Amino acid sequence: MMTAGLFVTPAQRGQLPKLHVYIDETGDRGFSARAREKSPFFAMTALMVPAEEEWTVKVAAGGLRALVHSGRPQDVLKPVHWVEHFKAKHPERRVRAAQTLGMVRQAQVVHVIAHKATLNQDHGLLEDGGLFYNYTAQLLLERVAFAAKEWPGGSRLAIVRLGAVKHMDHATSEDYLNRVRQGRVGGGFRTPWSYIKWPPTWHSTERDGIQLADVHAGLLNTALSGKPDDATCARNLLLTAHQLRRSRDGVLLGYGVKVIGHRSFVTERTWWPDLQRARQQ
Secondary structure: OOOHHHHOOOOOOOOOOEEEEEEEEEEOOOOOHHHHHHOOEEEEEEEEEEHHHHHHHHHHHHHHHHHHOOOOHHHOOOOOOHHHHOOOOOHHHHHHHHHHHHOOOOOEEEEEEEEHHHOOHHHOHHHOHHHHHHHHHHHHHHHHHHHHHOOOOOOOEEEEEEEOOOOOOHHHHHHHHHHHHOOOOOOOOOOOHHHEOOOOEEEOOOOHHHHHHHHHHHHHHHHHHOOOOOOHHHOOHHHHHHHEOOOOOOOOEOOOEEEEOOOHHHHOOOOHHHHHHOOOO
16 A cells, blocks of 8 residues: 555645646557557557646647638637548648647656557456556556656646547546555555646546647657658657656656557657657757
8 A cells, every 4th residue: 555645745735836737649449450450559648737838738729720720710619639630631730730739838748658569468458448548547647746746846736637538437447546546556656646636537629738638649649650760750749859758867768758568669760869869948
């Protein structure tokens, strides 16, 4: 069980400044031959923005909606979706999207990537798509908790909102994460969970921040869907590389990018050194 001391903090009492966290996913959670071929990975992305900079999230999301709905101004309030509005046939939209995300002030981003072909069989993830989602979310929220505790300028309390997923029982996800937080599920026993307002909640894509998290995840998907020796597929991802969370020593792997499975799925790509070299602004 977790020691009570980890919970006796100002964060638990809501006294810290707030950190808005928006999470969405990309890729398929399935493990059938067809699902593996279509999507060899599943990933979840967290966009973290200080509450006082939330206005930049609204401006960015509003600008992207205006961009993709320019031909139908009556649709300007409809949410943007990477798959629907940023297809490969609109490369200029992808560039504008990445540039817009890169301008969100004081943002930090974390990606947790699960490579299906090299997953640890002991986790039982291959047999249970719900557990696969929950475990990926666990690793992401652990990093969110540390980011909130170690936020530049002082610790913050993270308000976590995840994009609702079709055919997922999020009550089961909340129960799983509660057990992780309480130390009844392996891992996370040193995670400073009290820096996350509990419980996290799931929301529709009407929220501006979740729309931006979806676009961040889309940029990642495009980069990982290219061949390992293709640098162009990550061109837009690199425009947001300065937002990836890093350790105090500038380490990216394990902080802003976490791989479930063999890390070489990501680190042996030709664009990985460029992603590492980018530094937070």
